[in-house]
Amino acid sequence: xxxxxxxxxxxxxxxxxxxxxxxxxxxxxxxxxxxxxxxxxxxxxxxxxxxxxxxxxxxxxxxxxxxxxxxxxxxxxxxxxxxxxxxxxxxxxxxxxxxxxxxxxxxxxxxxxxxxxxxxxxxxxxxxxxxxxxxxxxxxxxxxxxxxxxxxxxxxxxxxxxxxxxxxxxxxxxxxxxxxxxxxxxxxxxxxxxxxxxxxxxxxxxxxxxxxxxxxxxxxxxxxxxxxxxxxxxxxxxxxxxxxxxxxxxxxxxxxxxxxxxxxxxxxxxxxxxxxxxxxxxxxxxxxxxxxxxxxxxxxxxxxxxxxxxxxxxxxxxxxxxxxxxxxxxxxxxxxxxxxxxxxxxxxxxxxxxxxxxxxxxxxxxxxxxxxxxxxxx
Amino acid sequence: xxxxxxxxxxxxxxxxxxxxxxxxxxxxxxxxxxxxxxxxxxxxxxxxxxxxxxxxxxxxxxxxxxxxxxxxxxxxxxxxxxxxxxxxxxxxxxxxxxxxxxxxxxxxxxxxxxxxxxxxxxxxxxxxxxxxxxxxxxxxxxxxxxxxxxxxxxxxxxxxxxxxxxxxxxxxxxxxxxxxxxxxxxxxxxxxxxxxxxxxxxxxxxxxxxxxxxxxxxxxxxxxxxxxxxxxxxxxxxxxxxxxxxxxxxxxxxxxxxxxxxxxxxxxxxxxxxxxxx
Numbered sequence: 318x319x320x321x322x323x324x325x326x327x328x329x330x331x332x333x334x335x336x337x338x339x340x341x342x343x344x345x346x347x348x349x350x351x352x353x354x355x356x357x358x359x360x361x362x363x364x365x366x367x368x369x370x371x372x373x374x375x376x377x378x379x380x381x382x383x384x385x386x387x388x389x390x391x392x393x394x395x396x397x398x399x400x401x402x403x404x405x406x407x408x409x410x411x412x413x414x415x416x417x418x419x420x421x422x423x424x425x426x427x428x429x430x431x432x433x434x435x436x437x438x439x440x441x442x443x444x445x446x447x448x449x450x451x452x453x454x455x456x457x458x459x460x461x462x463x464x465x466x467x468x469x470x471x472x473x474x475x476x477x478x479x480x481x482x483x484x485x486x487x488x489x490x491x492x493x494x495x496x497x498x499x500x501x502x503x504x505x506x507x508x509x510x511x512x513x514x515x516x517x518x519x520x521x522x523x524x525x526x527x528x529x530x531x532x533x534x535x536x537x538x539x540x541x542x543x544x545x546x547x548x549x550x551x552x553x554x555x556x557x558x559x560x561x562x563x564x565x566x567x568x569x570x571x572x573x574x575x576x577x578x579x580x581x582x583x584x585x586x587x588x589x590x591x592x593x594x595x596x597x598x599x600x601x602x603x604x605x606x607x608x609x610x611x612x613x614x615x616x617x618x619x620x621x622x623x624x625x626x627x628x629x630x631x632x633x634x635x636x637x638x639x640x641x642x643x644x645x646x647x648x649x650x651x652x653x654x655x656x657x658x659x660x661x662x663x664x665x666x667x668x669x670x671x672x673x674x675x676x677x678x679x680x681x682x683x684x685x686x687x688x689x690x691x692x693x694x695x
Numbered sequence: 696x697x698x699x700x701x702x703x704x705x706x707x708x709x710x711x712x713x714x715x716x717x718x719x720x721x722x723x724x725x726x727x728x729x730x731x732x733x734x735x736x737x738x739x740x741x742x743x744x745x746x747x748x749x750x751x752x753x754x755x756x757x758x759x760x761x762x763x764x765x766x767x768x769x770x771x772x773x774x775x776x777x778x779x780x781x782x783x784x785x786x787x788x789x790x791x792x793x794x795x796x797x798x799x800x801x802x803x804x805x806x807x808x809x810x811x812x813x814x815x816x817x818x819x820x821x822x823x824x825x826x827x828x829x830x831x832x833x834x835x836x837x838x839x840x841x842x843x844x845x846x847x848x849x850x851x852x853x854x855x856x857x858x859x860x861x862x863x864x865x866x867x868x869x870x871x872x873x874x875x876x877x878x879x880x881x882x883x884x885x886x887x888x889x890x891x892x893x894x895x896x897x898x899x900x901x902x903x904x905x906x907x908x909x910x911x912x913x914x915x916x917x918x919x920x921x922x923x924x925x926x927x928x929x930x931x932x933x934x935x936x937x938x939x940x941x942x943x944x945x946x947x948x949x950x951x952x953x954x955x956x957x958x959x960x961x962x963x964x965x966x967x968x969x970x971x972x973x
Binding site for chain 2: 335336380381383384386392395396397398399403404408410412413420424426428430
């Protein structure tokens with residue numbers, strides 16, 4: 318809202334701000350390097366997995382490799398035709414038919430009309446929308462759109478394929494089909510760069526992987542050792558980046574009595590203690606909790622009031638809701654207008670043990686939350 | 696499998712300053728340009744009862760309004776030609792120019808999601824915006840032919856110079872279109888300004904009045920506007936209001952070439968930040 322009014326009162330300052338959107342000035346301390354000093358080589362026919370926690374720089378790397386954004390420094394040399402899939406169905410227009418959109422999407426991805434003509438039947442069959450291929454896409458279900466989009470992408474024949482987690486869409490059956498198709502692509506001797514959170518598919522598809530952390534390559538080795546290293550050290554390189562900060566003084570978990578601890582039993586209240594060096598009045602705290610599969614479990618927002626004397630916050634996470642497992646906490650600070658100005662991913666972790674009458678003997682995944690269902694025999 | 700040496704090599708690095716457009720790449724993506732153009736035409740007239748007839752109705756109604764307001768009420772001189780024909784001949788190229796500006800200035804912002812997800816030569820977006828308006832222009836020309844028959848007007852021999860006029864029209868539209876589209880990505884003010892800028896521009900071009908109404912001492916400056924040569928050229932050919940305006944058209948050609956070249960370079964310079972600010 319502020320910037321909108323400023324357009325009226327001081328357009329010149331607005332002009333300067335907007336100009337600076339796309340400018341980097343020398344060695345400014347405030348520059349955030351999403352990735353820096355990354356060096357690696359991928360050989361023809363190799364399937365490389367790229368993993369790392371949120372904010373490690375994976376997406377930035379992909380955007381640079383696929384020529385969407387330009388690097389501020391450094392160089393990439395690519396031999397061969399590249400197709401990058403950061404999204405399925407790019408360029409789909411709701412008013413056009415499925416057929417027209419296949420051509421539209423295909424040419425955006427770098428195919429020629431001739432190539433699409435040759436593969437058209439195959440694409441339509443793969444997508445499973447034969448019946449509706451001459452219907453405008455706006456009448457499609459979202460699942461149909463995704464399937465058609467992936468079908469086009471799956472029939473690209475580049476020398477190098479760059480894939481972001483596009484597989485996170487569609488139903489389970491279609492995801493399986495997609496994974497199968499990607500294995501085929503890999504087997505055809507194409508070079509594939511595969512970015513994913515799904516460690517299993519990285520293990521299945523990629524012979525070699527690199528692990529990114531805070532914008533640099535942490536290790537570059539065979540997928541098995543990289544994934545092992547990632548799982549083993551997940552905690553440590555999360556802990557390192559936490560805590561010391563201009564805003565945050567300390568953050569830890571404790572039981573209700575106040576004594577710190579990180580492992581809780583299922584039926585025990587969990588207290589998150591946060592204290593700040595300084596935080597402005599009416600700021601908002603955003604709390605997000607992720608499980609070990611990096612699924613977001615819940616979020617909550619708390620508005621800070623009258624901070625002159627108080628700079629600590631206590632949050633009580635009620636017992637008997639989260640199921641046993643490890644949880645990561647992401648914290649953010651927003652101004653009163655919900656603009657985030659401080660954010661730390663995976664700041665602290667806590668664990669809920671199986672020590673409870675309900676979960677002690679269970680060995681399978683019991684979901685994210687505990688639900689007290691009222692069962693009744695009729 | 697292809698051999699190593701057959702592979703094209705791409706270098707990705709920070710590009711500074713002014714660079715030329717990579718035309719080879721643009722040609723490789725010609726099918727994309729064609730489909731985007733078709734998409735532009737189809738999407739525009741989809742789910743409308745009158746469909747392409749709108750391309751006829753729009754300039755026709757403007758012409759009728761102009762004829763009543765400027766021809767009948769204000770009694771603006773039309774160099775002796777029927778005012779209806781006088782303004783319609785001007786509106787055919789003018790509508791193309793005006794629609795092109797609006798469409799292309801919006802082309803990058805409207806396709807921001809595409810820009811941030813896939814690499815392709817960004818230039819195809821404003822190009823396709825201009826080309827998709829070509830259909831309306833052709834329909835306008837056909838309609839003009841009908842009116843010429845009705846009014847029993849025989850075009851002069853300079854009709855062979857039509858390609859020259861169309862070329863100047865295209866270069867001007869493309870040049871300004873590229874500059875505006877690149878600016879609009881970063882400064883959304885362009886979108887707001889376009890609405891009245893297009894109207895304003897119409898009054899600094901000889902659409903509703905003849906160039907002969909412009910005071911003598913301003914004509915040189917006035918005719919730097921490439922649209923002056925184009926519009927008066929159309930009039931000279933089809934309704935013989937004046938002799939063919941070679942001087943104005945040559946000036947206009949020079950200006951339009953400058954606009955086109957500057958547009959190409961400016962677009963290329965701004966291209967690298969599109970995905971970051973779109």
